[in-house]
Amino acid sequence: MPQILVVGGGYAGFYTAWKLEKHLRKGEAEVTIVDPLPYMTYQPFLPEVAAGEIEGRHVVVGLRRHLKRTNVVNAKVTKIDHANKVATITPAQGEPWEHRYDQIVVTAGAVSRTFPIPGIADNAIGLKTVEEAMAIRDRILTNFDRAANLPAGPERDRLLTVVVVGGGFAGIEVFAELRAMASSLLKSYPQLRFEDTHFHLIEAMGRIMPEVSLETSQWVLKDLAKKGANVHLDTQVQGAEGGNVALSTGEVIPTDVIIWTAGVMANPTVVRGSDLPVEERGRIRTRADLRVGTPEEIVEGAWAAGDISAVPDLTGGGVGGYCVPNAQHAVRQAKLLAKNLVAVLRGETPREYFHKNLGAVAGLGLGNGVFQSGKIAIKGFFAWVAHRGYHGLAMPSWERKWRVVGDWWMNFWLGRDNVALQGTLTPRAAFEEFAARPRPAQPAAENPQPPIDPKSVAKDEGAAAVAPAEKDNKVDAN
Template sequence: MTSNVPSSVTSAPRILIVGGGYAGFYTAWKLEKLLRKGEAEVTIVDPLPYMTYQPFLPEVAAGSIEARHSVVALRRHLKKTTVVAAKVTGIRHADKTATITPIAGEPYELQYDQIVVTAGAVSRTFPIPGIADNAIGLKTIEEAVAIRDRLMSNFDKASTLPPGPDRDRLLTVVVVGGGFAGIEVFAELRSLASSLVKSYPQITFDDTHFHLVEAMGRIMPEVSLKTSEWVLKDLAKRGAFVHLDTQLTGAVDGNVELSTGEVIPTDLIIWTAGVMANPTVVRGGDLPVEERGRIRTRADLRVGTAEEFVEGAWAAGDVSAVPDLSGGGVGGYCVPNAQHAVRQAKLLAKNLIAVLRGEVPRDYFHKNMGAVAGLGLYNGVFQSGNLALKGLIAWFAHRGYHGLAMPSWERKWRVIWGWWNNFWLGRDLVNLEAVQNPRYVFEEFAARPRPAQPVEAAAPKADAPAPSAAPAPAKVAAG
């Protein structure tokens, strides 16, 4: 395999960033601001041309934020970085070579001098019957849009059916996982369903059923027990059921089976029960990996251990195991969240440039600022140390924090403008599920060529008389 990317005509170090999510985008963005002209060449590789602002996914699923406003176009905001639409399917750091598999075309090899692995995480599932076939995750913007459209389509279908098991299945939502992502999407969808009921006179609030399944004895470990209990009570008031100390044992044909023996028929199962480091990148390389499948990373964000590092290799974000020097991590490592990914990326860019300039990199240290979650329109929860806010004021804190955290003013204005419009105009209830099969109308009515009719030779009828021989021409007598 040979490289499809033109080789550099300069001797500047080549920096390869694997993954364009939080950590990858912010690393490239910061490098563009700090690198001197000609000091290095930066390439970022990701099969998707945008970074997804994942804290907004629950609100996208509930229709509170426009989907396109929740992503950041790499090519628009990375002016000095080469963006490659591809996956990195192999890393041979011993040779400083990566295998690039583009979204179109043949794989090729790409040489680099410094590699930054920020490939993020994917949904971690278990071999539970039916989950792989029936559930949907909440890690991508596409999943959030599909969840919203599915719920709204189910309301349309249910409105045409009489009360009974089929309608109950359509109006039942099951979320698996009681962490922040699970609770937020659960509460946001409950809020959306309450809004939809007003537009469907055939459906009442009591016809809708929301269940969250959590294997632990509490939800939202990021906040205090008292705050999490308030969230449980608030959800209960809104007709949402949380099953604690309960495991999901099956989901065949949409019949959710719980460890308690209960069976919940549903047409929408959302899986938020954990993540794992991107296995395509981790398993396809020769960089050191720790027991949980993450790239072993030092506090200065170089790949390696406290005793030694791998020269020219860096990692950050959910794909990496970065020591949490603040003492607030799980197992001594930073938890996989946006707060760490963004700050690690900014420091990684500074440290990488420091190494290129012969300087000493700094260790990553960040004490958790707290946690904030939206629980539907005008409702939320905020926790920072012993300070806990609930309800409307926490909802404002949630939107304020994430509105400011959204990268670039262009994206901030789009999000805030959407919020402002929704405040006056209400939630947008347009259902675009058909976009997942956009050609269905065209295919239904498109004219097609008629099949050619076979040409058959006409055979004589069995009872018809055989044709007589033609009479011989009469001889003319000579006179």
């Protein structure tokens, strides 16, 4: 039976395995998917998770629950030797092993791309995982609790200041969602005022959201300004040490929350550990039919899709001639990849990927959004409805859809659940604080005395009582 190995369980990996289960006949091939995490994360919902509008667990899709006929392995693929069709799988615990395959699908996605700016690696947080989104939410809620106990001053300002680096869709969405959440929190904190909260967006380019028209991006800027947000264009971060973000303009922003959304890069662990061809931006070189290779040469038995791949954009709308790394392309590429892989197994000809961008939609807080499709732009409430409608339908499986819609419905009637659970980062702290521990051993004495035996003491006392009489008898005899 042919062995199909899927490397990565994100959008493209999950959808590839999901659709392979649908298209493969029984016994036609065996599919194995390898990912360190046991779930796929629907990343477009992460800004809403950070703002407390969706429960974190509801934006992930369990691999074992929804992939019924796929072997799920929670580990990392640390080496791909495609010349011999062998992949090295390294688990979190235990020894690595080699997995032989006939067809490999590389869909390991992307990670946050950072630069060697002092303090960023130690103090900033990304927005690529659900854990990051939940940590951002808990940090901001906890900071509000702490700030409410402080007098007005630099320390309180620092706790209530949020800095987002990157003005793309992810940065703008999380920035706007958090600004809206902070405004809604103020009614629960009478000690704090709107003027006490400070939100700064740092963008190195002269505009935000390059995926939409300039007119639409300017409308977003005006909308953010009305809500008290500060957007710094043509500005770069030069340092983030000691809780201070230093900008290229000379301004220094004291903050306790730095969110980094300034771009992504192909998963370096998989790319560097493979012998597959790579293009200049560090992505796996992929043909339009999603096989690895170039238009002139095919790497047999190797496929790629999603953010880790450089797939030609046949519509002519891609940056540099390639499909941009987003969920829209990843999902559609994965669906076609599954069909093409099955077609090749059956001796048929695969089809080329062709998808014209349907547009861009972003949420800017409850009841507000923006939608752009060609020259058509919708702003405000109806764009927000389009945003939730599109992503609600795009969420994989009806089981997940109902959970997300349920969160929206409950929040509509009951409001946000603004309780921080930051203690989950150190779950044993409360137990350790009051747990009884053994007493420390006492230091040994310098001249230790042997233990006293009660019987010996009694015997010695009896001997002492008799000894004088015996001595007197001896004297008399003499």
